[in-house]
Amino acid sequence: MKVSQSKSKATINDVAELAGVSIKTVSRVVNNEPNVRESTREKIESAIARLNYRPNLSARNLASQRSHLIGLLYDDPATYELPSAGYIIELQEGVLNACKLVKYDLLIHPCNYRDENLDEELTSMIEQRRPLGIILAAPLSNMPGIVKTIEDTGTPLVRLSPGERCADKLTVATNDQEICAEMTRYLASLGHRRIAFITGHQGHKAVGKRFEGYRDGLINTGLNFSEQLVVEGDNSFGSGRHAARQLLKNSNPPTAIFAANDDMAVGVLLVAAQLGLKVPEDLSVAGFDDIALARQVSPALTTIRQPLVRMAEHATQMLIRENTSGDEIQNYEIIPGKLQIRESTGPVPG
Amino acid sequence: MKVSQSKSKATINDVAELAGVSIKTVSRVVNNEPNVRESTREKIESAIARLNYRPNLSARNLASQRSHLIGLLYDDPATYELPSAGYIIELQEGVLNACKLVKYDLLIHPCNYRDENLDEELTSMIEQRRPLGIILAAPLSNMPGIVKTIEDTGTPLVRLSPGERCADKLTVATNDQEICAEMTRYLASLGHRRIAFITGHQGHKAVGKRFEGYRDGLINTGLNFSEQLVVEGDNSFGSGRHAARQLLKNSNPPTAIFAANDDMAVGVLLVAAQLGLKVPEDLSVAGFDDIALARQVSPALTTIRQPLVRMAEHATQMLIRENTSGDEIQNYEIIPGKLQIRESTGPVPG
DNA sequence: ACGACTATTGACAGCGCTGTCAATTATTCG
DNA sequence: CGAATAATTGACAGCGCTGTCAATAGTCGT
Secondary structure (H helix, E strand, C coil): CCCHHHHHCCCCHHHCCCCCCHHHHHHHCCCCCCCCHHHHHHHHHHHHHHHHHCCCCHHHHHHHCCCCEEEEEEECCHHCCCCCHHHHHHHHHHHHHHHHHCCCCCEEEEEECCCHHHHHHHHHHHHHHHEEEEEEEEHHHHCHHHHHHHCCCCEEEEEECCCCCCCCCEEECCCCCHHHHHHHHHHHHHCCCCCCECCCCCCCCHHHHHHHHHHHHHHHCCCCCCCEEEEEEEHHHHHHHHHHHHHHHCCCCEEEEECCCCCCCCHHHHHHHHCCCCCCCCCEEECCCCHHHHHHHHCCCEEEEEEEHHHHHHHHHHHHHHHHHCCCCCCEEEECCCCEECCCCCCCCC | HHHHHHCCCCCHHHHHHHHHHCCHHHHHHHHCCCCCCHHHHHHHHHHHHHHHHCCHHHHHHHHCCCCCCEEEEEEEEHHHHCHHHHHHHHHHHHHHHHHHHHEEEEEEECCCCCCCCCHHHHHHHHHCCCCCCCCCCCCHHHHHHHHHHHHHHHCCEEEEECCCCCCCCCCCCCCCCHHHHHHHHHHHHCCCEEEEEEEECCCCCHHHHHHHHHHHHHHHHHCCCCCHHHHEEEHHHHHHHHHHHHHHHHCCCCCCCCCCCCHHHHHHHHHHHCCCCCCCCCCEECCECCCCHHHHHHCCEEEEEEHHHHHHHHHHHHHHHHHCCCCCCCEEEECCEEEEEECCCCCCCC
């Protein structure tokens, strides 16, 4: 067993020696720096291949004084009932996609905003790992205390869906309000006059925009807004069920229910089934997010696709660009959502 | 603005100077090494606090020649329809918990086992980041090719729920088979004689054990096993719906349905509602995993709690111990699941 | 009080890489 | 063709920490 051979890692020195150049030139090739003659590049690349050389990231980080890490902060799902696992997984996927291209690493950090030591915890994590930048997911992104703590460390920060724009902060969001207006107009175009809305979790400002979009949509189509048709939810499946029961026991119930997220919309679907209401014949239901479940329920849920993966990708690219090119970058980006019309919505009954 | 002061990070040298000792002694204190006089330790600790010193991890890793990283590999949810986001989030939570205590970092790596470059991708990632150890989640943990690729790098490996034991490999699992037998006995104890089972995804050996447990349970209670009562599923909500329809259209339908995971069980619940069957009065339904949704549906789902967080914690601790203490460690650990009796199961009708 | 310990501390050489800047070529142009 | 310019390469000094091993300071027993 000559494992030892493959075990003892080749270093940049070995490559330099084999290729007959200085380590600095090897470094140039490895980092795709310009000003290396094509012939030397080839020599070095073949030496790298032959030795199966992989640069040591710790050494690189230490020498270059930067970490090649992107931090992703989100509300710790463990403190809830794991509500938003899909949300987090999609964010991670987006960041990972963007990182892969440039060989950065992802550092994930679930955190509990109710924890009073959070400031210290974050500062400590940032100062120790020194990520190149941080992506702050909603709803943390609209908590001024957290934003400030991170900004105080001097680390570049991108906020995801913070609910409001801010000129001097990097932000990526989706067009919650506009797209919800569009969904509402779509429902109205099917003939619905009584369109109900189930609002989302309070702490989540971007989700609040969805409600505003709903109202915009009503206004656009000349429908009246009625408090009777709005019930408060908290983004959970259970609250969707509760809200649906409340809306449907009404003497003059809505013919369409638009929920601020899919979990609640699926709750509505369940209640409808229990009450013997056919969807979409008797009731139209729409959600927001396009979670996996939305495609699996029956009837499949009409919803709005929130482009989380692309938002996270974009946020990551913002950070990378901020670190590499010195150019001014666009600091506010809207990645639009998209209506996904499926089976749960249809013409108004009768 | 004297930001600069807080910006320029204190190094071990600054601490040593302020405390009037050598950097080596500071290093000892930071790493909790023995043989430091109490009085000097205090001096150094106060200097650390005053300068707000945080050790630089890259430097530490480089000098000590080890990475302090734990790698977590799992099947990339992006390639499916994001089925198992909750599963992954719980695994991450467990690893993170264990890492926090010892200041290790988590490196996540979703991977697609259908990708033919996976070997190269994994080898490259391992050689580059050099994690102290790797945790391989099911179903990857029962794919010999992947296991071998990782073992070939010489990195310690813990397999999660690989479906079978193997003497020379570190493994953490739950008692799928036994606990499913228990669930089956529980259903039988409610008077059910026709208990159906919906099997899980093929590639997932541990999930296969659940089916065996179901059969064991039937045998234990003297019930006959009937192929009529077994339908194949693939772990998805949709396949649960499909299986339920198949089972319930039967002329002599089951009075209880036990699904190999919760997603499918929730599918059963939906179909029951659509067919006008009351749960648990007309039909009992049980699942496996205890996902968040299980507690939110109505009736709340009776299921088996798979202790994923604790499994991941334990796996991480195994790796850490393997790296620090040289002692032989127990290389196979079963963390038992637990029945969660809720509202979806009840006495047999009539 | 003195040698033989043991406990505590420090000097120094890297770990493997990048940044700086100087040295060495190639290339261009009058 | 030579000087000027540009392209390519390399020498070397760290980055901030840990490991090794030698130096120093305490402690104990007699």
